[in-house]
Amino acid sequence: MLIITCPWCGERPEIEFVYGGEAHIARPADPSALTDQQWADFLYNRTNPKGRHAERWRHTHGCGRFFNAVRDTVSDFFVATYKPGDARPDVEGDVQ
Amino acid sequence: MSDLISPLGTLAATAADIAAARLSVIAPATQLSFRGREAAIGPAGAGFGVDLPRQACRFARSGARLAAWLGPDEWLLIAEDADPAALQADLQAALAGLPHALVDVSARALGIAVEGPRAAYVLNQGCPLDLDEAAFPVGMATRTVFAKAEIVLMRETPERFRVEVWRSFAPYAWGLLEEARREFA
Numbered sequence: 001m002l003i004i005t006c007p008w009c010g011e012r013p014e015i016e017f018v019y020g021g022e023a024h025i026a027r028p029a030d031p032s033a034l035t036d037q038q039w040a041d042f043l044y045n046r047t048n049p050k051g052r053h054a055e056r057w058r059h060t061h062g063c064g065r066f067f068n069a070v071r072d073t074v075s076d077f078f079v080a081t082y083k084p085g086d087a088r089p090d091v092e093g094d095v096q
Numbered sequence: 097m098s099d100l101i102s103p104l105g106t107l108a109a110t111a112a113d114i115a116a117a118r119l120s121v122i123a124p125a126t127q128l129s130f131r132g133r134e135a136a137i138g139p140a141g142a143g144f145g146v147d148l149p150r151q152a153c154r155f156a157r158s159g160a161r162l163a164a165w166l167g168p169d170e171w172l173l174i175a176e177d178a179d180p181a182a183l184q185a186d187l188q189a190a191l192a193g194l195p196h197a198l199v200d201v202s203a204r205a206l207g208i209a210v211e212g213p214r215a216a217y218v219l220n221q222g223c224p225l226d227l228d229e230a231a232f233p234v235g236m237a238t239r240t241v242f243a244k245a246e247i248v249l250m251r252e253t254p255e256r257f258r259v260e261v262w263r264s265f266a267p268y269a270w271g272l273l274e275e276a277r278r279e280f281a
């Protein structure tokens with residue numbers, strides 16, 4: 001089982017959490033001004049990287065809060081977790 | 097509240113007395129869920145009579161009242177000495193003009209005490225947290241899981257835990273606790 005560090009509760013078992021998709025995707029301020037392609041990009045298209053990925057998690061069976069994490073999609077290693085609203089932290093380049 | 101029939105009544109009445117890990121039902125009490133931002137936290141503690149703990153995953157107790165941190169803007173308030181309406185009125189007076197949510201959840205969960213030298217071991221059959229005293233000290237409270245049920249777990253003494261489990265999950269949690277402690281019978 002993975003251990004995930006909640007920014008509030010500390011190290012906790014993976015089964016207390018749910019995944020929430022890619023992080024740092026802001027809803028467009030004026031959706032009706034967007035083209036269909038731009039709206040589709042917002043709704044559906046994600047970076048899907050091989051390597052470090054900033055993503056949302058929720059500590060559902062804990063403090064209930066959403067937070068962000070940088071996880072390596074190759075090794076499943078959690079590089080960092082941080083509170084929502086904080087900028088993506090500088091982390092070392094891709095390592096396995 | 098106390099006028100509801102506890103789904104644990106028969107289970108508790110027929111439970112074996114196993115000293116390694118005793119199970120008992122905690123008497124129903126008033127429970128409120130309080131949520132609020134910074135400005136409301138101090139007044140809520142003043143109105144409740146127990147300062148709301150600001151450290152993550154801790155509870156504070158004073159007499160018949162207990163306040164447990166469940167999230168950065170969420171606390172569980174338990175009072176054994178007041179009915180929900182009276183307690184809500186007290187808190188709402190203290191919180192006048194401050195945005196907050198205060199919900200009576202007295203009927204939502206049932207309390208189970210797990211007590212004895214193997215209490216942590218028994219809980220660990222369904223709860224994945226490290227329950228060593230270094231990682232889960234006396235005074236700690238948190239939402240977590242027990243097998244497939246969500247619970248609030250508090251450590252009251254080194255060998256006594258309080259489990260708050262939603263009413264419909266209570267017989268399930270009780271049954272698994274019984275199963276887990278059977279090896280000590």
Ligand SMILES: [Zn+2]
Pocket residue numbers: 006007008009010059062063064065
């Ligand atoms: Zn948490």
